[in-house]
Amino acid sequence: MTLLDKLIPRTLLVRTFLLVSLLLFVCVAAWLTLFALAEREPRARQLAQLAVSVVNMTNAALIAADPERRLALLRDLAESEGVHLYPAEPTDNVKMLPNTYFFRLVSDTVKSELGSRTRFAGSVNGQRGIWVSFSIDNSDDDIYWLMLPSDHAENDYPWHWLSWGSASLALALLVAWLIVSRVTLPLRALAGAAREVGYGRHPEPVPERGAIELQQLAEAFNSMSEDLKRIEIERAEVLAGISHDLRTPLARLRLESEMSISDASARRAVIDDIEQLDTIIAQFLDYARGDSHEQAVMADVNALVAQTVGAQSRASFAPQVALGIVPLALIHRRALSRALVNLLENARKYGADPITVETRVDHGEILIDVLDRGNGIPESEVERLKRPFTRLENARTDANGTGLGLAIVERSARLHNGKLELLARGGGGLIARLRLPLVLTP
Template sequence: MIPRSLLARTFLLLALLVLLTTAAWLSLFRFIDAEPRARESAQLAASAVNLIRASLFAAAPEKRLGLFAEFASREGIRLLPAEPEDRVEAMPDSRFHRLLERELSSRLGEHTRVAASVDGEPGFWISFRLDENDDDEEYWLVLPRERAARNFTMHWLSWGLLAIALALAVAWLIASRISRPLKAMARSVEAVGRGQTPAPLPEDGAEELRRLAGAFNTMASDLERHEKDRSEVLAGISHDLRTPLTRLRLEAELSVADEGARQAVVADIEQMEAVISQFMDYARTESGEDRAPVDLAALLDGIVEHQAYVGRALPAEIGALPEISLRPKAIRRALTNLIDNAWKYGGSDVRLKAAAVDGEIRIEISDRGPGIPAAETERLKRPFARLETARSNAGGTGLGLAIVERIARLHDGRLDLLANPGGGLIACLSLPIRR
C-alpha cells in the first residue's frame, strides 16, 4: 500500500499535511464561529419577539387576531397560542443550539422555551409571554428554521476544498521538482552500469541537487577517461606484442630443426596470439561502433556457415526474428566467444537456437559439457575469473564471458548461464527488441 517512488511518497506526505492542516483549521474555525453566530441569531429572534410583544400590547384584544394574520402574510412570522398539551421537540444537542438557547433565555427570560417542532410541525419555535407574571397568556413565535441553523458547512467547505486543491497542486509541483533530477540521475546511473557514457546532468535547482549533479558529472567523466586510458593501454600493449611474436614464429620455423620442438614453439606462439586477441577484444568492446538496423537471422546464418567452413557442424534452430538496432560486430564477437567456449569445454554436441520471446530475442548456445555450478555463474562473468577445474587449461584467459557480458549490457540485454537439462550448459544472450 505504500508507494515506492519518491515523487509519490513526497506528494502523499505533503497531501496528508495539507489535509490534516485544513481539517484542523476548519474544526477550529467552526468552534470559534459558533458563539458569535448563536449570539447573532438569538439577537434577531429576541428583537422579533420584543417587537411583536409591543405590537400586541398596543393593539386592542379584539384586533389581535387580525394582527396575527398581518404578521403571517407580510413577514412570514406566525403566532400561535401555547397550549399545555403541545408536543414539543427540543433543539438538537449541539454546542451551537445550546449557546442559542442560553442567549435567548438571557434576553427573554428564564421561562422562554425553544423548540425544533411543535405538534410535529418543524420550525424555529420561541415561546414568550405578554406579561411576565401571567402564565396563562403564552404564545409561540414560529420563525423559519434556517434562522436557527448555521450556514457553515457548504460555505466554508467550498473554500476549504478550493484551498486543498491549490495546496495539492503546489505539493505536486514541489514533489516533482525534487524527484525529476533524481529520476534523471537514476537513468544516468543505469547507463553507467551498462557501460555507456550518459549525457551530463543539468546542474541547476536547489544547492544540494546542483552539488549532487556536479559530483555525478565529474565521476562519469572520470570513469570515461579511465576506461579510455585502460583500453588504450591494453590495446597498445597487445598490438606491440604482435610484432615480436611474428618474429618468434619466423625464427622457430627457420631455426628449430626438430619437428616436434618446432610445432611446440609454434603452438605456444599461437596460444599467446589468441590471448592477445582476447585482450584486444576486451579493450575494444565499447569502442566507436554505432547501432544500425540488423537482420539478426542473417547474421546468425553467417555465423553457422563460418563454423561449418572451419569444420564445426553447428545445428541451428532460428525462428522468425525482427530487424532490430544492434552493433553487429560486437554481437558477432559475443556469439563467437560463446560458441568457442562451448566447443572448448562442452564437447562436440553444440547447438544454436534463436527465437523472439516476450519482447526480446533470446539466443541460446547449448552444450553437453560439465556445466557451471549455479553459485559460480555471476563470478565467471567478471574479467579473468575461471573455474578451478579450468585453470589447468592454459588456453583460456578468463575474458570470454566478460566480453559477452559487457556487450550484452551495451545493448541493454543480459547474459544468463543456465543448466542444460540432461547435463551441460546453456549460455543465453537476451536482447530487447527495439526497432
Template sequence: MTVWSAIFRHFHEPGRARDLAQMAASVVNLTRTALINAETSRRTDLLIDLAALEGIRIYPSEPTDEILPLPETRPMQLLTREIKNQLGEHTRLAARWKTLDGFWISFRLDPEDPDDFWVRLPAERLESSGTADWLGWVFAAFSVSLLGAFLIVSRISTPLRSLADAAKMVGRGRTPPPLPENGPQEFAIVSRAFNQMAGDLARNEAERAVILAGVSHDLRTPLARLRLGIEMSGSPDEDIVPMIADIEEMDRIIGQFLDFGRGEPHTPTEPIDLAALVTDVAEPYRLRGVDLNIDTPVRLTVSARALPLRRAIANLIDNAIRYAPDTPIDVRVHADRAEAHVEVLDRGPGIPPDQIDRLRQPFTRLEAARSDTKGAGLGLAIIDRVMRSHDGRLELLEREGGGLRAVLSLPLRKQRARMRAVANAQDKQ
C-alpha cells in the same frame, strides 16, 4: 482539500451554532416583548407587520399540532442545545409546523404560562453568511500555493533529474553531455564538479584505450613470431600442437582483456538479421569439425550492435566447446512477443544455481564445476556487459538432462515500434 474542509467545519460549527442561537433567541425575546407590551387591540396588526416586514410568523400552539423534528445532524444538535440554553428547556424546535416548512421555535409569553406560541424564522437568517466565500478564497489560495510549489519543485527536480541521468551514463561507462552550470548556486557547484569528474573519466578512458592498443600490439607481435618459429622448427607434431594451442589461448585471453577494457560500445544500434548473424558466427565452427546443430527462423530482425553481439555469441560457443568437448552443441534462435532469444546448449557439467551471479563478475571461474582452468574468467562478464548495453540479459540455466542452457535475450519492443514508425511514414508519403 476535502480533509481540510472537514476539519474546518468541525471546529467552525460550534461557533456558528452559538451565533445562530444568539440571533434566534434575540428574535424570540424581541417578539415576546413586543406582544407583551402591545395593546390587545393592536396585537393582530403587530403580527401582520412582523410577517410583512421581518418575515416572522407567530401561531398559537395546540395539542393537536403536527410537527416535523429537525434533522439529527451535528450542526442542528449544536444549534438546538444552544437555543435551549438561552430560552429554557421547555423550548421546542421543528422543521415543519402543520404544513408549513421552516425553522420553528416555541416560546411562552411568561415562564409560568402553560400556553406556547410558535415563531417561524426566515430561512435566510439561518444561512451561513460568508462561509462559502471564505472557503472559496481559501481554495484559491491553496491552488495558488500548489502552483507555486509545483514551479519550485520543477525548478529543483529538473537539474536533479539531469544529474541522475548523467550519473547513469557514467555508470554504464559512457561520457554524458556537459550539465548546465547555471541556476541556484548549490546546483551550479554540483554540476561544475560533476562535469569535471566526467571529463577526467573520459580522459582516463581515452588513455586506457591507447594503453590497451599498445598492449595488444606489443604482446601479439611476439606471440605471432613465436608461433611462426614453432611451426618452422621441424619438431614433431605431438610437440608442436600443444605449444600452438597454448599460444592461441594466450592470444584469446589478450583479446578478452581488450574486449573487457573497451567498456560498453558507443556506436548506435541498427536493425540486423539475428538469424543470419548467428548462422554466420556458427559456420566457421562447423567447418572446423565441431558438432554444432543450428536451429534458426528464416529471418528475425532486432535492433543491436553487430560486432559486440557476434563476440557474445562466439564466447558462449567457445565456452560450450571448452567445457563440453566431443559432445553435440545446439544453437537455437527464436522469439516471443517481447524478446528475441539466442540459446547455446551443451552437455557439460553445468553451473550450480548459487554460483551464477558470482560468475558474472570479471576474473571469476568455477573450477570445481568445470575442470578446464584455462582462461582469465572474463567471458561471461563480457557477455553480460554486452547484453546490458542492449537492454537485454544473459541467463544461465540448467539444461534438462544435464548441461548448461545459456540464453541471450534482446528486447523487440523498440525495434517493432521503430519499424511501425517507418511504415507509417512510408504510407503517408
C-alpha cells in the same frame, strides 16, 4: 514487491509533487475548518438574539393588543415573518434540538435572556422548526410555543468562495508542479547520464546549473565521467602495448617450435599453449577496449548470427542453428558478434553436444539462445560468474580461461539496454540467453 510499493510513485518528481499537493490540501482544509469555527459562534449568537427579539416582541404585542385582534396579529406574524404561535399542551410530542455546540450556545444565550425555564425543541408534534417556549407576562398558565423557520439555523454554503478557492488551489498546484519539475530536471539529466556511463558509454557533460547543491553534484559527476574516460583510454593503451609486446615473442616461439621441435605431439602441445596464450591476450583486449564507441546500425540479426556461427564452426565444433523470424533491428554489430563468439566458446569448452543457437522475438524483445547439454551453472553462482575474472570451480571449468567471457557478454548486453540470462535447461545443460530490446528505428 507489495501492493503498497506498487501504488507509491517511484519518480522523485511525482513523489515531491504529491507531497507538496498534500501540504496544500491540508493547509486549505485547515483554513476552511478555522473559518467554520470562527463564524459558528457569531451565527449562533445572532440566531439566539433573533429568537429573543421575536419572543419579546410577540409577548409585548400580545399583551398590548386588544384580545379580539390577537388572532389577526398572530396571522400577520405567520404570513409576514413566518413566525407561528401555538399553545403548549402537556401531550405535545417534543423532540429536542441536536446536541451540538451551535445549538447549545443558542440555548444558553436565549435562557440567559428569557429565563432558565425556557425550552427548546427541534420539532413539536412532527412539525420541524426552531421552537422556543415562553409565557405571556411571565405567567405559569399561558405557556406558548413560538416556532421560527428552520432556515434561520441553516448556513448557506459560500459556493462562490469555494469556486475561488478551487481556482486558487489549482493555480497553486500548477505552480508547484512547475517548481518541482524545474528542481528535478537536473536530477533527471544526471540520472540519464549515469545510465549512459553504466552502459559503458561516455555522455556529454551534464549542464552545471540550478541550485548550488545541484551544480556541485553535476560538477562532481562530470569530473568522475572524465576520469573514467581517461582511465579507460589509458587501460586500452596499456593493454594494447602489452598485447603487441607479448604477441611478437609468441610469434617467434611458434615459429621456432615448428622448426626446432621434431616430435609432432610435443610440437602440437607447444603450439596449443601458444594459441591459448594468444586467445587470453585477445580476451583481455576485447574486455579492455569495449564497444561503447561503436555506432548502432539497422541490421539483420539472423544474418549476423549465421555469419558468426559459420566463422566459428570447425570439424569438432559445428553448432546447430535454428533461426526464427526476427525483423531488422538497431544493434551494435561488432559488440553483438563478440558476445555470441564468447557464448559459443563457453559452450564448446564447458558444455556438451549438441550445441544449438536459436533466435526469436518474444514480447517485444529479441532472444538469442545458446544451448548446450553440459553440467549447467548453479543458480546461486549466476550473478557472480558475470563479473570479470571469475570462474566456477567444478567440472564445467576444467579448461583454462581468463574468466572474462561472460563479463564481455554482459557488457555487450548492457550496451544494447538488454541483459544476459544463464538458465537451467530442461533435461540438463545451460541456456545462455541474450535478451535485447527490439529497436526498429534509429
